[in-house]
Amino acid sequence: MKRYSIITFLVASLVAALSSCNDEFMQRDPIDKMANGTFFVKEVDLQLYLDGIYRYYVYGHGIGGTNNTSHDKGFLPVKAGSQIIFADAFSDNTVYAGGIDGKLGGTYDTPTAASKNFDTPWQWEKLRKVNYFLNHYTEVGDPEDLKGYAAQAYFFKAWDYYIKLVALGEVPWLDKELDTASPELYGARMPRTELVGKILECFDFAVANLDDNDNSCGYINQDMALFLKSRFCLFEGTFRKYHTELNLQSTANGFFEMSRDAAKRIIDKNRYSLFKNAAGDGYWQLFIQKGSPETEGNTETILSRVYDGVKLGHDNPRYWGMNNHTRYCLGAPICVLEDYLCEDGRPIYIGGTAGNYEVNPLFKGYDGMWEELDNRDPRLRQTIDKPGEADSKASIFDMDDDTYGIEETGVIYPMIIYDTGGGSPMKHYNSTVTGYRFIKHWMPDYPEWEANPNGVQTAHMFRYGELLLIYAEARAELNEITNEDLNLTINALRERAGFDFTKYPNAKLTLSNIPADPRLDAIYAEKLDYSVSPILREIRRERRVETMIEGMRYEDLMRWKAGKLFTVPVRGMKMTPEKTELYSKNRNDETYKDFPFMVTVPIAEVGNQVRVDGEGFIIPYPTSTTVINGVRPWDDKRYYYPIPLNEMLMNPLLIQNPGWKDINR
Template identity: 45%
Template structure:
């Protein structure tokens, strides 16, 4: 039974159950309702399955338009748009999200920041009752394993947001003293999370093969363990202020073991369609194609035939997410095709260009770069500008080129428009709120990156590890190791990058070796627009990278002439003969540039200056709503939010 099928079939029944459980009357926010006592329910396998099925859509978000994704609200898809809270992208509008600034005010109530416990109550209620079913113990444990998987995931997200949180192990009654307990230490909570995910692995059925849209199995649990343990291990290493450095290695070893379980299984591989655009095509699949995608460990299939669809393409084409554009900080990090960065010598103000780097004129910076760059960021004339929705023709010659509409508050703030996750599919677009573009929640590539990073942090990384991870990813992307041997990452022969090294030296309070720099670069590039960057910065204690000036493309003299307003009715390119439509974008009216000519993002913002985000270290953790502190005098606020 597939995830998308059983989410649909069980939704009504699960909703009815959760009404009894009081999921909207959060027991951490107000006096709880009496526990559900239903002697007629916990009897059969179908009872357990119906209950557990409802948890899938609670925890596996996919391309949902539901904005309730703590601690940030992101409509359309947390995967496609989650990076808007990081240094990879920016949102549409004059101002930056206030939650990315020091002006964020502690909410009175949950306010979707993550301090909500209704879902956990559903989990604990199952764990308190599932043994009543008159079915074989192995069957009961399989369903309980799924619930322990979700409990580990739930608490992991809580710890990411708040640090110390109350650990609730039981199905609580109205008068349970645990309702008003203090926060438990991070170490205790995460040890309990590890117990949950290990129990899930032990009780879940083995994966008979890659089955991304099937029930939770051991492989999916190993993936989650890989992610959780890498996060916790690196957080403990770099956040010395919490005093848990001595236990960091244990968590990193657990991450390595979980990643290795997936790698050595032979059930997963990097997607390759035999074309140069394999990386882009990985994210542009619909309907049942995800079932046979070897890179999908966990995914959600959307399909018209079963009535399960999403709004991803609507938000990509007709809504505000046209205005989510990339930042120069991300684009600069992509290597050239020779495996070296855009600058190979010199220092700030006098960098030496890589001979393959073509500079910043009219998007020439996208050429001769890591092939993933132009499968993530559009060249001029790509994207919807050359896709005619009326005819379904995807052809620059037929439809001409429409350069980005550069506006300081509008749809094209930076000039770096994303093409990753976009599909030129007339059928899907014509269905409005009915896209069947599928989504990968757990991608095998991340497990490879978890493995290589954890091995480095443990100090036992060898070249073979790099070859089966980073170099395999680069090979799939289209790097040519024969023509450019330096594009293959070799331990001890890492490229020089004076630009990025200078940023790290300025923003971080610890040294980053060339090898670690390349491991982190690979993760940023490979996983861009997949909702990982913000959390990577948090665990690395590298949030001051958010204060790198937010910039867009350089408005060269050629660019300024193109956008001067004199070509508002169209311009014939003398070389190609193609009609190029340029939208007016006057300097100091529609776009604002810095002293080097790069577009300043959020130039007229009232909550940041000169495109530079503020940062204070207390924001590594989020605040507990003040209303919760008033209800429970044993709860304490996170430092800096008092």
């Protein structure tokens, strides 16, 4: 059998683009010019056609003005900015300015029609492009010699159906590019077991026929296919295990084994390692890199999208930085902070019961000035800013004169904002709903902000850190995890983050040293209809912390049948006397650079500007009629999204997902 190589068939300019990890090939879109039976003439046409498909799946931080870009997972309300970052706006990881989205607030209903844009899970145009390729690529030669091209298309087909499975559950399986007269348009939804089998066939073809290299910003390779297969199999295994209404629990372990084995194949290649730096903040630095991973000394990234700022760029730095005060303001709620361990590897509460918890001596509580961020998992301060500290990020950056550092800048406290459209002055960039400002992915780089829409911040889509979490969870679900596995995965992630195992040996997780967490155990007992072992609890915690603001949390809640975690009350920071005095400063004061800003809202409590609860914590959704006392509503029908009504009118074989409005009522 002839071995396929991308390089063999590319013109010299394209080879140069790939060797430097330039994404020029992702800009090519000859798909719209295709003519049935005439497009594929030469072998080089195959890759040129596939180039036009890449941008639909390897989306990264988007292209150009991402304000007009929809997320690949159209069921997430991502209207602007990075599709990786803002997907977490639809999870319990964040609070979003401007009120509660209908999908989170319980007011979303069955749509009448599927959008023509790629912003709904019930869309088939991308898949049509993939199927066209698979139906016609053999027109230029022997199929055996062209498997490498087909493998890329099968990878995208598996990815497309994976997204649909997460959102909709069972959907029709399509193998042809359809037109309005195609009978397949009126077929039934394929049963889940058959559908998943088809997806696995696509993954297996891709794994068997893709190049085995580590070019993280080139064409799809074997490692990328193994990674996505491992993630998919973990999703399906956990979904089958915990969604007992499917009666598929007995088949879950087979998927855990496939997830484990795919992850281990990558691990055993010894190509990847966690990114570290001398400053000890490698976790934060990873997400603000520019250029190809190899130029940054980064061997963690398995799949990335790289931008050159000339032929290909984006405006994520602007929307995650400068314009954070307008349409895209996210803040962390208290319930997120409480999941982070203290630096000794134990949670903030180490014993007792609600109302009478035994407090970890390292935890400073919520009084004072953001001291709750001290003595914690180092990733907390690399994800959420502590204003005024020498190692702060956002609060010691002055974009007006592009200075960075507490001596040069002073302190710019985070603005607290309920609505959108903060206006000027530009220091409103340092904004949040809750008082806790996310700084993961955020770079103090004014020229990069001004480069809009030609930013070059690298988008890491598949990374080794997540792969380690997948492997650990699969092993734990199979009841075969060992201390060696924990050292390879959880403890390696903690060590990279900055945990000091010499000072706190018990911060290293072992099977005989799993900390008690009465707070989190009580939440699981109340919100879940199954028990979670201590080791799985810690792996789930680690996953939430490590992948914060990477768009994974919603999918995790769905596969764990943990939607009721949305109802854990959300609160912002405590408005202590010190903070109340600080935030009472006049926003028009000439010395505003040293003080926070506020936006007046209709309801008045603290300083006529912020509403708080009886304990002094900020209420994130003060005007919402569906979020009461910080509790967001949940309905089990939200484990799937609805099929648009018009689709059911056109195809009577389609059956609506449970609980959603259909054409008969």
